[in-house]
Amino acid sequence: MEKLMEQFLEQSAQAEDNFYRMEEQRLQAEDRRREAEHARELHMLQMLGQMFASISSARPGSASALSKTTNPGPAPVISSTSPSHTRVFERFYGLGSTSHRGMEDDILSLVKNIVPPLTSKKHKGQDGRIGIIGGCQDYTGAPYFAAISALKVGADLSHVFCTKDAAAVIKSYSPELIVHPVLDSPNAVEEIEKWLPRLHGLVVGPGLGREDLLLKTAKEVIEKTKARDIPIVIDADGLWLITQQPSVIQGYQKGILTPNFMEFTRLYEALHHEPMDSSDYQRSVMQLSVAMGNLTLVLKGEQDFITDGSKVYSCSLEGSGRRCGGQGDLLSGSMGVLAHWAHAASAAGMIRSVNPSVVAAFGACSLTRQCNSQAFQQHGRSTTTSDMIQEIGSAFKKLFES
């Protein structure tokens, strides 16, 4: 009787295993089917965009015609195959451009292009599953800000990979986040690697700290993520790691670095072995990007300078005078999602003449500044990053959906 019972339990465990395996296969097939469907939809939008673009290029006009003629329908595709469009972009986005307002408007219209439509045909996860590598005993706010911002921008799932002692604290801030207490475990890299096939974007650094062991794990995770061709945003202590070992990310075209002034100075001096020329930030940011293998860089400040080494774009949307800690985490979390959307749109041929990482970076900078401005209007001097996060929905709508 006991043996029969054992056999029965073994068989039912096996049947359960089979069921879950088949279910996993079914979900993966469904994922692939929906992704193909999504790519087809994007392709159709691209063809429509080309129709609109050719109508607008038939008219004598300015760069603004590129974005403004398309309002009634899908936004235009800016194609590198169209020399006149490329020339317009060269002129407006080139280093030393005088028409910043026009430039900002035009690149904002590219950001609008990459935002995936909200339709009832999608399932959970398709608009983005983002991972944050960060969160340790000292810093629990930073990874929370980055992860919740990713969700509020429109990712479907947001994972935080942090140390054991930070996990319960981060979970207690929000039931929306999936929190993995693995960053300081002996097999941290394997634990995180298990999730990589399911992630569309990775943000490394918010609240990571600077312990050697955690930085080593972050480095190995970056290597595994690059091998899977997933967009990576590196911020805060992730930049500390890059300053010590630039080759970890050098030349990775889906990588974006988001240094503040201090982080930028450290990185610049590590690569160029001389102090940077603080009278010309645009030149310095361009030089550093080239030295990093044309990696996309965002130098944050009164104006944000964004470059992939070919041109410098500046984002100077009005924010406020309030500089509370955590704004950079809102920026990097949002950028993780936008980078995924931009590279997906680029793969579908929807943006061609501007680097998708640059489009994503510009979108995230604009959004952060808009949130800062809106939160400041309500809270003034007492504005905090949590107040800014409350504004993400309406700021996003105002900038990218109107």
Ligand SMILES: NC(=O)C1=CN([C@@H]2O[C@H](COP(=O)(O)OP(=O)(O)OC[C@H]3O[C@@H](n4cnc5c(N)ncnc54)[C@H](OP(=O)(O)O)[C@@H]3O)[C@@H](O)[C@H]2O)[C@@H](O)CC1
């Ligand atoms: N709630 C949380 O959990 C938060 C946690 N956070 C986490 O903290 C960790 C360490 O990050 P970090 O930014 O404090 O370190 P680091 O880059 O060494 O800066 C240190 C010094 O640099 C200077 N400095 C900074 N900016 C400058 C500028 N624009 N221009 C000029 N100088 C500038 C300034 O020097 P001071 O003015 O004090 O002389 C500053 O004291 C990291 O993991 C991050 O994610 C944050 O995200 C916030 C919310």
Ligand SMILES: Nc1ncnc2c1ncn2[C@@H]1O[C@H](COP(=O)(O)OP(=O)(O)OP(=O)(O)O)[C@@H](O)[C@H]1O
């Ligand atoms: N002087 C400024 N005026 C307007 N906006 C600014 C100014 N400085 C920074 N910002 C904006 O604030 C955001 C975060 O930049 P900041 O320099 O605060 O990053 P950080 O130091 O890395 O932040 P964190 O506190 O998260 O570590 C950027 O999007 C940038 O556009």
